[in-house]
Amino acid sequence: MQAVVAQRYGGPDVLAIVDRPEPEVGPSDVLIAVKAASLNPLDFKIRDGKVKLVLRLDPPIALGCDVAGVVARAGASVTRFRAGDAVFARLEKDRMGGLAERVAAHEGVVAAKPATASFEEAAAIPLAGLTALQALREAAELTSGQRVLIHAGAGGVGSLAIQIAKILGLHVTTTTSAKNADFVRQLGADAVVDYTRHEPLPRDLDAVFDTLGGASELASLAAVKRGGVVVGIGGLPDAAFAARHLPGFARPVIWLATARRRRAAARAGARFVYLFMRPDGAQLAELAGWIDAGRLRPVLHRSYPLAEVRAAFAELERGRARGKIVVTI
CATH class of the missing domain: 3.40.50.720 (NAD(P)-binding Rossmann-like Domain)
Known part of the structure; x- marks a missing residue:
């Protein structure tokens, strides 16, 4: 599958779209076919190596922690989701890699996508x-x-x-x-x-x-x-x-x-x-409820296709975005 990685620590030029193995899906995991993933400053800090003391990751590093998509498969112990469900998630800190065609996540960090939000809007919410x-x-x-x-x-x-x-x-x-x-x-x-x-x-x-x-x-x-x-x-x-x-x-x-x-x-x-936030599916469900009730509005600055991920990072790092930058998969 295609995925974005930082081939080494450094600036935007270290980003590449590569073929990666399919993620392993444990009994409590869901496999998500990603429709959209949003960028966060954490992503370029990981790429730059600025958070190595907190997140000890060895290149090549799969990037992206916010996703929205459709459940492709659910592990044997999963009770809350099944194939075909539209979901969104902030991936676990040791399982990031949302800028990819598919990701696996523990069901505890996943929530049903807000019914009134697009996949791009849902991906803008988690982190x-x-x-x-x-x-x-x-x-x-x-x-x-x-x-x-x-x-x-x-x-x-x-x-x-x-x-x-x-x-x-x-x-x-x-x-x-x-x-x-x-x-x-x-x-x-x-x-x-x-x-x-x-x-x-x-x-x-x-x-x-x-x-x-x-x-x-x-x-x-x-x-x-x-x-x-x-x-x-x-x-x-x-x-x-x-x-x-x-x-x-x-x-x-x-x-x-x-x-x-x-x-x-x-x-x-x-x-x-x-504060270094924690992924939490129950709180995501609370946010989704506010979105569907019209009380919380996702704010999108711009969407980019996966092929233009370097441009998306450049826009993020300019620091002038109004709302979130999203990459569609």
Whole structure:
């Protein structure tokens, strides 16, 4: 079968479409004939070798973690799906390779595709939607009526996070450029900060969902009230994550590299939590229900055929996409 791989660690030129063996299907797995797969920053970070400490993968590396398609075969122990079912999934972290004609996934990370969504729209949801939901409801533990700032509201994660935050009953401020201000308001944002004009962030927030990392995390910590929380996905992990997931030699490096962030959190009387989302079929089914109810809208920036996967990556890495970039198989 055809699949996209990174032949070695490096830039876009290491991507190739190759013939790969059919995936192994265990008793609790479903084999999915992929119709569409979306791209995420994680994909080019894997390709570049920037997450080698967390995801230890040897080239050639099969890329892509979000898929939508049709069940071609179900393992003997599978109870929730059968051949012919339309599904979507965020693949398990040690079984990625969604940019392929077929993938295998444990039924626990798979959900029925939203009936009202196309395969391209469904493929745009898993990683970004699960990240937003887990950040807001689990890591930040936000409840209805609280105030949250969501950075990069027009992006793949941000455009879903705004909508999910409104479903959870939150007051939402988001950062974006002037050209996207009306777009994020249509998604539900209550207030907009134009980062191109260096407008100040609001203060005394209950939480910030920081998708950017770096200096943005320090500004986010200054924006939350005492007892508030910043949930980050774009920068360096925190000590708790490092202790659970990184090799021993990397932990002191992370401790030193995050010293400014820890000091900023201490001054603010706030917490910083690093999130590396987990695949979850039950939560995907919850997101699918919101889509079918008209409460959550997938946002597609552009679709590319598999043959143009390098162009799709280039567009993703420009960092100006409004919503998600999808590759059709």
